[in-house]
Amino acid sequence: MVKAVVGANWGDEGKGKITDMLAKEADIIVRFQGGANAGHTIVNNYGKFALHTLPSGVFYDHTTSIIGNGVALNIPVLFKEIQSIVDRDVPKPKVLVSDRAQIVMPYHILFDQYEEERLGGKSFGSTKSGIAPFYSDKYAKIGFQVSELFETESLKEKIKGVCEMKNVLLEHLYHKPAIDENELFETMMEYKEMVAPYVCDVSLYLCDAINEGKNILLEGQLGTLKDTDHGIYPMVTSSSTLAAYGAIGAGIPPYEIKEIITVCKAYSSAVGAGAFVSELFGDEADELRRRGGDGGEYGATTGRPRRMGWFDCVASKYGCRLQGTTDVAFTVLDVLGYLEEIPVCVGYELDGVVTTDFPTTGKLERCKPVLKVLPGWMEEIRGITKFEDLPVNCQNYVNFVEEQIGFPITMVSNGPGREDIIYRKSSFKK
Ligand code: GDP
Numbered sequence: 001m002v003k004a005v006v007g008a009n010w011g012d013e014g015k016g017k018i019t020d021m022l023a024k025e026a027d028i029i030v031r032f033q034g035g036a037n038a039g040h041t042i043v044n045n046y047g048k049f050a051l052h053t054l055p056s057g058v059f060y061d062h063t064t065s066i067i068g069n070g071v072a073l074n075i076p077v078l079f080k081e082i083q084s085i086v087d088r089d090v091p092k093p094k095v096l097v098s099d100r101a102q103i104v105m106p107y108h109i110l111f112d113q114y115e116e117e118r119l120g121g122k123s124f125g126s127t128k129s130g131i132a133p134f135y136s137d138k139y140a141k142i143g144f145q146v147s148e149l150f151e152t153e154s155l156k157e158k159i160k161g162v163c164e165m166k167n168v169l170l171e172h173l174y175h176k177p178a179i180d181e182n183e184l185f186e187t188m189m190e191y192k193e194m195v196a197p198y199v200c201d202v203s204l205y206l207c208d209a210i211n212e213g214k215n216i217l218l219e220g221q222l223g224t225l226k227d228t229d230h231g232i233y234p235m236v237t238s239s240s241t242l243a244a245y246g247a248i249g250a251g252i253p254p255y256e257i258k259e260i261i262t263v264c265k266a267y268s269s270a271v272g273a274g275a276f277v278s279e280l281f282g283d284e285a286d287e288l289r290r291r292g293g294d295g296g297e298y299g300a301t302t303g304r305p306r307r308m309g310w311f312d313c314v315a316s317k318y319g320c321r322l323q324g325t326t327d328v329a330f331t332v333l334d335v336l337g338y339l340e341e342i343p344v345c346v347g348y349e350l351d352g353v354v355t356t357d358f359p360t361t362g363k364l365e366r367c368k369p370v371l372k373v374l375p376g377w378m379e380e381i382r383g384i385t386k387f388e389d390l391p392v393n394c395q396n397y398v399n400f401v402e403e404q405i406g407f408p409i410t411m412v413s414n415g416p417g418r419e420d421i422i423y424r425k426s427s428f429k430k
Helices: 015-025 075-086 106-122 131-139 146-150 152-174 181-198 202-211 243-250 282-291 313-323 333-338 392-405
Strands: 002-007 028-031 040-044 047-051 064-067 094-098 216-223 257-265 268-270 307-309 327-331 341-350 353-355 368-375 409-413 421-423
Touching: 002 015, 002 243, 002 313, 015 040, 015 216, 015 257, 015 327, 015 409, 028 202, 064 202, 075 094, 075 181, 094 181, 094 202, 106 131, 106 152, 106 181, 146 152, 146 181, 152 181, 202 216, 202 243, 216 243, 243 257, 257 313, 282 307, 282 333, 313 341, 313 392, 327 392, 333 392, 341 392, 368 392, 392 409
Parallel strands: 002 216, 002 257, 028 064, 028 216, 064 094, 257 327, 327 409
Antiparallel strands: 040 047, 268 307, 341 353, 341 368, 409 421
């Protein structure tokens, strides 16, 4: 049985917490896209962790953690991350890396930095982890699969060819030092040593696991609105953040994904540039940012303050639809307990007409939020375990959002810990 945990919004919805929680019942957790450019924050009995590459199931000793072929694999970052959790007394995780995963090369990170410098004020707000140059090269067919590290002669040849091309750009476009092909080859040999014990034919492994009835979780990074195709292009990430891509990025049949749990946060936050219709500014934004998440809304990888906004029904309805949502996990609801009134964005006004359908980027820039103000509950809701025990205004907030987005909210998260979860019956659930 395969389930996917994915984001409905701009990322940072709390997928890590939901994955960590669901991983209790899982045998295998797979990362299928993205790289070390975003992170998950997880709080459990070992402490608080920020993971960037490892899936959120690494804290259980019964799970196998997989880096699928769709991931942008930064080998030294992966190994530092394994070491950092082992150093904090977490049992050494079982990790497998797809032999078809491609490698983030040292020059991808440099090109990311150089390009942001070149673009200046027009930059995309990249995390400079090399993700865009990595995926560009992957699709230009000049990337390096993990398996290629073991084909030393052809690797040398390929490095030579790639360096020739990259060095032209480095010299003439960016005016930066050239890549030394011998040094790069040596670095690749170090990467080979690091990755060798973990390399696996992942799609075959997963095919066997499915046949044996194992429980598999696919863990998405970022959310629908950062999807390359369906997000706010070009202010998106360079891989697909959709559950559908889970099949490709893990190497399993699409029809095996039986549940798609879309994580949706009770208010909005975003990182990087791009239109953000329900965005808040000034003191209101500062207060929500300070109270948000678990210890404030600051990037897990970059520490950057996140942009804040009210819950956006238009973006979330679209986000859930594109994911193919079977269940919504509605997170971080406890944070809103300080508000007497809670505005919710229920529509976008576009050139004088109100719409609830999420538009393409050019139109999105012109949209103004249509807000509806709901009464707050002004209570601490952490520790509550039954939906009926939540304050009535809090129940109504969840019911209202569900009605607006049109997908069943079957889980409500009211705290960062594994146990902070309320299961809810939804009349929307087929
Ligand atoms: P992810 O990338 O989607 O996993 O999200 P992040 O880890 O970047 O951000 C989610 C933050 O919210 C983390 O700090 C979590 O510990 C925290 N979190 C998750 N669920 C809840 C919740 O229900 N309540 C509170 N207060 N914090 C939560």
